[in-house]
Amino acid sequence: MSTILSALPGLSGEEWQVVALSLKVSTVAIVLDLPLAFALAWLLARGRFPGKVLLDAIVHLPLVLPPVVTGWMLLLGFGSQGPFGKILNDLFGLTLIFRWTGAALAAAIMALPLMVRAIRLSLDGVDRRLENAARTLGAGAWGTFATITLPLALPGVMAAIVLGFARSIGEFGATITFASNIPGETQTLPLAIYTALQIPGSESQVTRLALISVALSLAALVISEVLTRRSGQGKAGHAI
Amino acid sequence: MPFDIDIALTRGTARIEARFAVPGGLTALFGTSGAGKTSVLGAIAGLITPERGSIRVNDEVLFDHSARIDLKPERRACGYVFQDSRLFPHRTVRDNLLYGWRRAPTQRRWMALEEACEFLGIGHLLARMPRTLSGGEMQRVAIGRALLSGPRFLLMDEPLSSLDEDRRGGIMHVIERIRDELELPILYVSHDHREVDRLADHIVQMGPEGCTVRPGPAQGRKAGPDLTPSDAPLALRARLRSVHPTPTSA
Structure with missing residues (x-):
């Protein structure tokens, strides 16, 4: 208990660096994910096409694969010799491996299934009959989407952002495999905790980092829960 | 003819065929549940695409399968x-x-918000959210929303079924006023004899053997003293006529 209390005041510059990097990596990951997750969620919720089950499975793969396998697949695809890695390097001069951008990609891939699930649930919850009513009132397909579907699904989208963010902050396996554990570049919160655990006598540092981790995750969960509850209005049951 | 319908469609395993033409006023689409009444309304509104046939309202083609109009x-x-x-x-x-x-x-806007509020008695509800309304209030607002969109005809799908007995009378009176004062053609789905008896100028009986049209009990009614429109609805009706002229055949 005394270690916890003594750990609370002030973070060192190194610890702040870790937290800032974690926030940067997660923010970029979510910004990357959001349009993709929405498009995938829409396809899975509303689309009718062959191979939908397969797409659903592929989207969910990072959720069930060992993260180290996802990281290894990222190495194959986005490493300096990987097909995508080459294209990104040739076209934009962008290197992902051993860079914070690589950590962001790993975090984005790991958060994607969670975000797709949350958005898809909220889209499934939007009463299609309200959309039909909007059409008879003169709204086109896009107008209906913008004025009915999106506002009613919005709390779910917000929940997806929060959940994805929390997942990104906690991402470990794929990150350490693909982007490695480089202080100041790819050493995010979980990686810093892991590193500190390897050094004898650094319990207070571990405790501080762990507490930050708990606080961030707890905040994310509370926000997500509040948003999900608020999304209850406007769903199928309430339209009757 | 306000409603000139000849369509076939499939919902699930059920094959629905509807073929009827009726002049103006309120036409009740009457039949057992599962006869496809709601699907016919959906097809006329364009929410369901029939497999063949045509839909004309006030002599305008809304759907014609062979002419590829939809x-x-x-x-x-x-x-x-x-x-x-x-x-x-x-x-x-x-x-x-x-x-x-x-x-x-x-x-096309033949009605203003203030007129709809007065017509339906919903002016005091404007700032409320729908979930705070009673069933009757909700249905009044829904009718107002439909009227304000500047329609040339109304489709009503059992608008009284979710209401208790007390509220039904009020909404029924509103529907009568739309029929008599505004003279807006209405296609009205119901399986309730009492509603049909009170409201319908024509009854389209939907059944497995097809549709039969017969005059309804409300036909030939003369506007009694209580139904004499005041000036406001007359102005409304004139505006409606100038926006959506009645076809000469009606």
Whole structure:
């Protein structure tokens, strides 16, 4: 208990660096994910096409694969010799491996299934009959989407952002495999905790980092829960 | 003819065929549940695409399979009042009422918000959210929303079924006034004899052997003293006529 209390005041510059990097990596990951997750969620919720089950499975793969396998697949695809890695390097001069951008990609891939699930649930919850009513009132397909579907699904989208963010902050396996554990570049919160655990006598540092981790995750969960509850209005049951 | 329908469609395993032509007034689409009454309304509104046939309202072709005409729902100028009101839960009553009005071309708006509020007695509800309304209030707002979208005809799908006995009379009176004072053609789905007896000029009986049209009990009624329109609805009706002229054949 005394270690916890003594750990609370002030973070060192190194610890702040870790937290800032974690926030940067997660923010970029979510910004990357959001349009993709929405498009995938829409396809899975509303689309009718062959191979939908397969797409659903592929989207969910990072959720069930060992993260180290996802990281290894990222190495194959986005490493300096990987097909995508080459294209990104040739076209934009962008290197992902051993860079914070690589950590962001790993975090984005790991958060994607969670975000797709949350958005898809909220889209499934939007009463299609309200959309039909909007059409008879003169709204086109896009107008209906913008004025009915999106506002009613919005709390779910917000929940997806929060959940994805929390997942990104906690991402470990794929990150350490693909982007490695480089202080100041790819050493995010979980990686810093892991590193500190390897050094004898650094319990207070571990405790501080762990507490930050708990606080961030707890905040994310509370926000997500509040948003999900608020999304209850406007769903199928309430339209009757 | 206001409604000239000849369509076939499949819902699930059920094959639905509807073929009838009726002059103006209120036409009740009557039949057992599962006869496809709601599907016919959906097809007229453009929410369901029939497999063949044609749909004409006020001599305008809304759908013609052989001519490949299929107007989008938002282009059909139909006012659809659903069984379950379907007010938008995230918008106030005012925004619900104005949803279709804002999207209608200016020259098609034959009713103003204040007129709808007066006609339906819903002026005091404008700032409320739909979930705070009673069933009767919801249905009044839903009717107002449909009227304000500037429709040339109304589709009503059992608008009284979710209401208790006390509220039904009030809504029925509103529907009578739309029929008599505004003279807006109405296609009205119901399986309730009492509603049909009170409201229908024509009855389309839907059954497995097809549709039969017969005159309804309300036909030939003379506007009694209590039904004499005041000036306000007359002005409204004149504006409606100038926006959506009655076809000469009716």
